[in-house]
Amino acid sequence: MESLRELFRIGMGPSSSHTMGPRRAAEIFRTRHPQAACVHVTLHGSLAATGKGHLTDQAIQSGLAPLPVTLHWDPTPLPQHPNGMTFVALDAQDSPLATWTVFSIGGGALREAHGALSQPDLVYPKRSLGEILTWTQETGRPMWALVDDMEPEVWSYLRQVWQTMRAALTEGKHAEGVLPGGLNLQRKAKAFFARARSLRGSARRTALLAAAALAVAEHNASGGVIATAPTCGSAGVVPAVLAYLEKDMGLKEPDILRALATAGLVGNVVRTNASISGAEVGCQGEIGVACAMAAAAAAQLLGGTPAQVEYAAEIGLEHHLGLTCDPILGLVQVPCIERNAFAAIRALSAAEYALLSDGRHLVSFDTVVEAMQQTGHDLPSLYRETSQGGLARVFRR
Numbered sequence: 001m002e003s004l005r006e007l008f009r010i011g012m013g014p015s016s017s018h019t020m021g022p023r024r025a026a027e028i029f030r031t032r033h034p035q036a037a038c039v040h041v042t043l044h045g046s047l048a049a050t051g052k053g054h055l056t057d058q059a060i061q062s063g064l065a066p067l068p069v070t071l072h073w074d075p076t077p078l079p080q081h082p083n084g085m086t087f088v089a090l091d092a093q094d095s096p097l098a099t100w101t102v103f104s105i106g107g108g109a110l111r112e113a114h115g116a117l118s119q120p121d122l123v124y125p126k127r128s129l130g131e132i133l134t135w136t137q138e139t140g141r142p143m144w145a146l147v148d149d150m151e152p153e154v155w156s157y158l159r160q161v162w163q164t165m166r167a168a169l170t171e172g173k174h175a176e177g178v179l180p181g182g183l184n185l186q187r188k189a190k191a192f193f194a195r196a197r198s199l200r201g202s203a204r205r206t207a208l209l210a211a212a213a214l215a216v217a218e219h220n221a222s223g224g225v226i227a228t229a230p231t232c233g234s235a236g237v238v239p240a241v242l243a244y245l246e247k248d249m250g251l252k253e254p255d256i257l258r259a260l261a262t263a264g265l266v267g268n269v270v271r272t273n274a275s276i277s278g279a280e281v282g283c284q285g286e287i288g289v290a291c292a293m294a295a296a297a298a299a300q301l302l303g304g305t306p307a308q309v310e311y312a313a314e315i316g317l318e319h320h321l322g323l324t325c326d327p328i329l330g331l332v333q334v335p336c337i338e339r340n341a342f343a344a345i346r347a348l349s350a351a352e353y354a355l356l357s358d359g360r361h362l363v364s365f366d367t368v369v370e371a372m373q374q375t376g377h378d379l380p381s382l383y384r385e386t387s388q389g390g391l392a393r394v395f396r397r
């Protein structure tokens, strides 16, 4: 597996595959072709279907600035991946200088037709959560200790990730008004935080988790800076659970960073063996994986054994299997924002459920990842970030 840096990326929302990845591709192309006078870009498949709502056009233009850009939208996907982009650099006489086809494969990562942009740096010798669990049993150490062993320098980056998550939460908590994009969706986070103050017990907990997840997800939907966990669209789940437990349990920063490391291992296993792209496997790969990451982090913070941590992650993902991606108007707003809130609530419940057991269970997390990948590939493209099916199709004002 690659570094946790490849999973937790810091950048502008609202979409890691439709905004962050395309901006990065545009920046790479501009750097490679400084002699270009202008650039034609064709967005294929899901990027064309939901790119306007996901601000893909703005991301490409800002990545190529100051070059003039002509965009073409082609909803037919290329055979290699649903999120394809073709860049053509032209000289001052409009003659083509270079062509580049690249794919935004989820979480802000890019791939060319023949493979990764550069040789992946495999920091972790392990590929599955089962192998990591075995390592914890053999060494008697917690999951996060594997991160310490394999990339000890990553802690300062994880601190930056946590600070970004907190900043997004704070900004989203205080923002008011309507989200951009045309749905006229009112922000809810601020009102939910206010409401939470008058509540007690489980109602207060639900309100605080939901409010925190909404704050980050609304910030993302407005194009704010967030940390992917594992994607932009699902970026509210992990921070909401961590922030809630930090306050509720009086946790210190090292506890949070270790929980983030364990969450990162869980997300990285999915990224390595399946996909975290809604265009490839539906929302189970985004919100489902975010829930698994947050559940694992919560189980660790609540004192769970590595087996209970693995079980919490398994519950978090298993009960999102089959979740479709059908964003209305192609915006990362409905159902995405509310989905973050419910996944945060479920993640904490999953951790508590796992802690009721001794950690033994029938279906492993790795098996659920395999099922998720298979299910995702069996889903018609209508339900994989094309805004052609489900809510996007039947919703009428």
Ligand code: SF4
Pocket: 233, 234, 277, 278, 279, 282, 283, 284, 286, 287, 324, 325, 326, 327, 331, 332, 333, 335, 336, 339, 385
């Ligand atoms: S429905 Fe899920 S996968 Fe699709 S854009 Fe929204 S958060 Fe991402």
